[in-house]
Amino acid sequence: MATISKESSMDSTQAALLAKVQPAELVEQPLVTNQRDFNWVTDKICRVVETPTPTWWWVCMAVALLTAAFTGLGLLWLVSTGVGVWGLANPINWGWAIVNFVFWIGIGHAGTLISAVLCLLKQGWRT
């Protein structure tokens, strides 16, 4: 009973406070503007998956795949031939290898740093 009375007293103070502050009314924004109907919405969403894929998409995909294939080919060449393809020598034993290593390590460290800062500042994770 004590807790309920406390809550009701909280409600009364809150109501009093709100009456004093008079916050602005939050108007709910319309989800679909311009008075479009459900037919338009359905059409918009389903057209992407139900119409045939356009040619420009295939062209872009091919370019992207070709670019990505360099990684695979590079790895294949590297493994079948040797790290000599990186252009290293003695005493420059680490040229490309260390640049690549530091690049990825750098990305990893940057991510860790940002996460650490956010964690220390008690930011909520949005996942």
Place this chain on the structure above:
Amino acid sequence: MDGVLVPVQPMIEPLFASFNDLEVLALLAGVDTTDPYKIVQQTFKDLGGRDFSKFLSDGLLVDSAYPAVATTLDFASLPSLINVDEIEVRDALSVGNVETRFTANSHALDGRFANNGWMLECPDPMTKLTWDNAILISPRLAKELEARDGIQIFPGKSVLNGPTFEAAKGTLQRNKAEFNRGKEMAVVAELTLNGRTVEAPIHVLPGLANYTVQLPLGLGRKVVGRVGQGVGFDFYGLRESTSLGCAVNAAIKLTDKTYRLANTQEHWSMEGRAIVREGTAAYFAKKPKFVQKMGVESHAPKNYGKYDEKSLAEKSLNNYRGNSAYEHPTFNEPDPNVKVWDGNEDKFPKIQQWGMAIDLNSCTGCSACVVACQSENNIPIVGKDQTLRGREMHWMRIDRYFSAEQYEQAAVPEDVQVSFMGMLCQHCENAPCESVCPVNATVHDRQGLNTMAYNRCVGTRYCANNCPFKVRRFNFFDWNKRQVGEFYKGPFCNVDEPELQKMQKNPNVTVRMRGVMEKCTFCVQRIESAKIEQKRLAGASGAIQIKDGTIQTACQQVCPTEAIAFGDISDPHSEVSKMKQSDLNYSVLGYLNVRARTTYLARLRNPNKKMPDYYEKPYAYAQYDARYGHGSAGASHSHEHTAHDHKASAAH
């Protein structure tokens, strides 16, 4: 020499079903029987031999020497017999009228070794060029040609060497002492002699006479085997029977073409550092400890600290920590830190400690050791393209330094002194390569050897980066199974070793595969076979100490001047110990406290006071003295300092 007949056994079965020399001779002579064995038997009988098996077991035919003849020599008539060919010099030599000298090439002699990969890849002792020969010209001629033809010969185009702010201030000089990472962009010149012209790259070699160009013969053969094809330039076309050795009135003209020469030593100056330590014999007689007072270590506390006075044998066995902050491994057995064996030390056989000493007085830079090591240790050749990239695999290299009277980086000196130094794995007791290996692939053994476990190596190349002497070599490709020129083809080329190459390999040495590090092992296979043999000889007696001189490393065995000594440094009577106890003994980069097992004996020159080119100090020493020594501006203390003085001043 005195004509004693000896049997010569065939070394190998005939390759490719070929004929041996006896068969060829028999065919040419039209002898009916061409079976070499029968010919040998018949010849033996004709010579009056009776017991062929005795001939074989003796190894010589007794009393078959030439009879001695008594002669007299008339010394008075000797001068008239010697025919001196006068070279007619019409005009004084100048940039427009140069003298050419034809010399044998260090790679191929007169051309007979032009298909030998080992020889082609072995750097020329003076120029350090591999896989090529070039027109060698003097710095003076190069400067005059630059001025006359308006083409830059000397390297020095890199950003650091350009007209930068630092260069303008004078703090950074145009450094003409180096090539760009082994890629020497040589200017191609046309050399015309008696109406015949040869086009070849030029290489500036300090020390050549001003208007003499040297033409190393033997390369540039049109028809040659697999590896020698397209290597080098042919100067035989310029040579005439009247001028076999040298000729005058040659004209040299620079072209705007360039040619890449694979040079294995891009920097030829010691920059005044005490790498190769030199002095004169007179100076050594006056100051016998001068070698120990050179280099950074002479100005630093002793590496061994309070143990400095211990003998070489004790130092080698115990590896005293001295002033180091780190614990050092001991080579003593049993480990004195493990107390469980206390009182039973004598039951353990003493472990021999291997070390090497190289006498720089004897070294002529001939590079025989480089090829001997290559042959002993199954070191592959990598070809010109890979040498240009700095991936040559030689476990041993000969560093050649030029030093001039004036320390000057901005110009290539004309009059130089040359110093050679064989550089191989120093087998440091505190090896920097070992502490960085993440997989313990390079470790020390109790004999003081810095060993490689190829099976553990994953190829991080940490060790090579941490090696101060840069003697570790990495298998960037599968050198042994791929052929020169096909390394980048991956699986799209022949991926097995040719039969001939397999036969050439030393069966006692691992053939390394792609992705592992390798380096000098002090010929560990020879050490191990000597140990096994000694154990067999010792039997139950327990005398398993290998006698001094039993083990010879490949480089030591082949050295024509016997500059290299190898043996047990824990034995004070071994040859190597005696050399290491010399006042001339020093470690290269000794201040790093890596405690190299390979040490060097400083070179003493003995200039003649009556000669016009007499010098007080060798140029290398003078440069050291000017930059870092007691005579330099930075040093305030006097020349007469001794180690005791240092101690005394520390005590005050």
